[in-house]
Amino acid sequence: MSSDDAVRTRVARAIAGENLFFGLRVNRDIAGRLRFWSVYSVALGHRPLHEDEEALLDDAHGAQLVADPRIWPLKLARIVSSYGGVLPGFCAGMLLCEESRLGPMAMLHAARMYTALGPALPPSGDELTDEALEAALRGCGYDPRRLPGFGVPFRAEDERLVSLHRCWRERGRSELPFARLYFALVRMQAARFGRRPNIVGGMAAAFLDMGFSPDQVALVGLGLGVAYFVANAAEGAAQRHPALLHLPATAYAGPAPRRSRRAGG
Amino acid sequence: MTTPSDDAPGPGEAYEFPSVLTGHVVAPGDEPRVHGFGVDTDLSRHFRFGEVVLLTLTGEEPTAEAGRVFDLALMHVLPLSVGTAPVHATVLARLAAGRVPAVLGVAGLALAEHAAAFAEPFEALVAWAGGGATDAPPPALAGREPRAAALLAQATALGAAPPPMHSASLNHAGAVLLLFYTSGLRHRWQVEAAIMMAGLPACAAEAAHHTPMNIRSYPLNQPPFVYEGGDAP
Numbered sequence: 001m002s003s004d005d006a007v008r009t010r011v012a013r014a015i016a017g018e019n020l021f022f023g024l025r026v027n028r029d030i031a032g033r034l035r036f037w038s039v040y041s042v043a044l045g046h047r048p049l050h051e052d053e054e055a056l057l058d059d060a061h062g063a064q065l066v067a068d069p070r071i072w073p074l075k076l077a078r079i080v081s082s083y084g085g086v087l088p089g090f091c092a093g094m095l096l097c098e099e100s101r102l103g104p105m106a107m108l109h110a111a112r113m114y115t116a117l118g119p120a121l122p123p124s125g126d127e128l129t130d131e132a133l134e135a136a137l138r139g140c141g142y143d144p145r146r147l148p149g150f151g152v153p154f155r156a157e158d159e160r161l162v163s164l165h166r167c168w169r170e171r172g173r174s175e176l177p178f179a180r181l182y183f184a185l186v187r188m189q190a191a192r193f194g195r196r197p198n199i200v201g202g203m204a205a206a207f208l209d210m211g212f213s214p215d216q217v218a219l220v221g222l223g224l225g226v227a228y229f230v231a232n233a234a235e236g237a238a239q240r241h242p243a244l245l246h247l248p249a250t251a252y253a254g255p256a257p258r259r260s261r262r263a264g265g
Numbered sequence: 266m267t268t269p270s271d272d273a274p275g276p277g278e279a280y281e282f283p284s285v286l287t288g289h290v291v292a293p294g295d296e297p298r299v300h301g302f303g304v305d306t307d308l309s310r311h312f313r314f315g316e317v318v319l320l321t322l323t324g325e326e327p328t329a330e331a332g333r334v335f336d337l338a339l340m341h342v343l344p345l346s347v348g349t350a351p352v353h354a355t356v357l358a359r360l361a362a363g364r365v366p367a368v369l370g371v372a373g374l375a376l377a378e379h380a381a382a383f384a385e386p387f388e389a390l391v392a393w394a395g396g397g398a399t400d401a402p403p404p405a406l407a408g409r410e411p412r413a414a415a416l417l418a419q420a421t422a423l424g425a426a427p428p429p430m431h432s433a434s435l436n437h438a439g440a441v442l443l444l445f446y447t448s449g450l451r452h453r454w455q456v457e458a459a460i461m462m463a464g465l466p467a468c469a470a471e472a473a474h475h476t477p478m479n480i481r482s483y484p485l486n487q488p489p490f491v492y493e494g495g496d497a498p
Binding site for chain 2: 005006007008009010011012013020021022023024042046047048068070083085087088091095153154155247249250251252253254255256257258259260261262263265
């Protein structure tokens with residue numbers, strides 16, 4: 001095998017007495033110097049974050065914490081962990097989120113929309129009118145009545161956004177470009193279609209303003225989701241609840257009993 | 266903003282949801298039934314395992330010829346060697362001292378990805394074969410490979426001839442997918458499930474040949490990795 005066939009990696013290499021990580025040295029540059037979200041950011045191929053960016057990620061991590069075990073991805077984690085293993089449940093729940101509109105990676109679709117809209121919008125400084133926004137959305141192939149990051153199932157508004165909006169303003173980051181676009185969309189969606197935003201769209205805009213790409217935004221979502229998947233997988237594994245191993249409340253709606261042709265039916 | 270009490274109704278209480286989970290394939294009971302056919306008194310007495318798998322995937326009683334062609338297709342997706350990603354991953358899981366469910370879970374995950382990649386051109390093949398295969402096959406499935414020709418000849422000898430037009434210009438993957446089509450599968454998820462199932466024995470059996478934590482037995486530098494960390498961000 002020639003060196004051209006080698007697997008090239010930016011991620012890491014272990015050397016004598018040190019570990020390299022995306023061009024950084026762990027002992028010299030990371031340990032004791034970078035906080036969790038900065039290391040996570042570097043792991044996504046991005047830069048270490050500024051203090052206010054790390055703080056807003058901490059804020060978002062708290063604000064988006066909805067861990068009700070009845071929510072589909074979390075219930076999935078719960079079911080699989082009911083055999084007693086935490087990680088199978090955790091992995092099953094996380095696996096469901098790949099490119100899904102449910103769960104922490106759902107930010108991908110909203111982030112892609114924001115970045116697609118950017119070049120279609122009026123020059124910076126101009127007011128983002130509802131008409132301009134709607135035209136830009138249609139120009140990018142989006143139906144303004146069905147935007148990712150909008151729509152709040154089962155309730156009037158997304159309670160998680162209340163905290164996120166407050167933190168966003170307090171951190172002084174609510175006037176950044178993608179934040180402005182988000183709030184303009186919120187205004188337009190409410191006025192035109194009576195639709196409310198959910199936290200997916202808000203977080204996607206906030207993270208794009210940190211310089212993450214849409215794919216990186218989705219993977220930030222993965223980091224945000226760890227706590228509620230771990231919580232449900234750990235409790236599920238500890239409980240081994242029989243109703244999750246074999247759900248009693250089931251019905252059968254398939255074909256009625258029948259005999260095969262080979263059996264003389 | 267007021268703080269609601271812990272027992273305030275939430276979204277889960279605000280709407281009416283079904284009280285039961287409805288199934289459509291297996292009816293439980295003293296004698297389980299698959300799509301209505303009794304396992305104990307019918308399927309296990311009159312059908313081979315591959316035929317029951319096919320019946321489960323399609324909901325229809327297969328002909329004997331379709332069952333044989335399905336078996337043949339399964340045999341051609343079963344032999345995954347140690348270098349293939351599903352087996353390699355399963356071996357690595359075993360070496361890392363994973364407990365058996367974790368090792369098999371890794372196998373299942375890798376097999377699902379492998380099956381998805383293998384079956385990716387299936388919809389194009391369905392359109393091609395369903396149209397009589399009068400044109401050249403989809404590019405991803407085209408190629409004159411002796412093993413593909415031998416497989417199609419074997420299927421023809423079993424009595425379930427695949428669509429003849431241009432089938433000789435299929436590569437091996439195309440021939441296998443054509444056999445899945447000929448056996449009655451029409452949806453990609455059916456093919457993916459079949460490929461995944463067929464690949465599991467090789468993954469599990471190969472992993473069992475490796476000793477957990479035997480670090481020196483594994484070729485750590487195959488393939489070689491080259492670090493290109495570049496400048497610090």
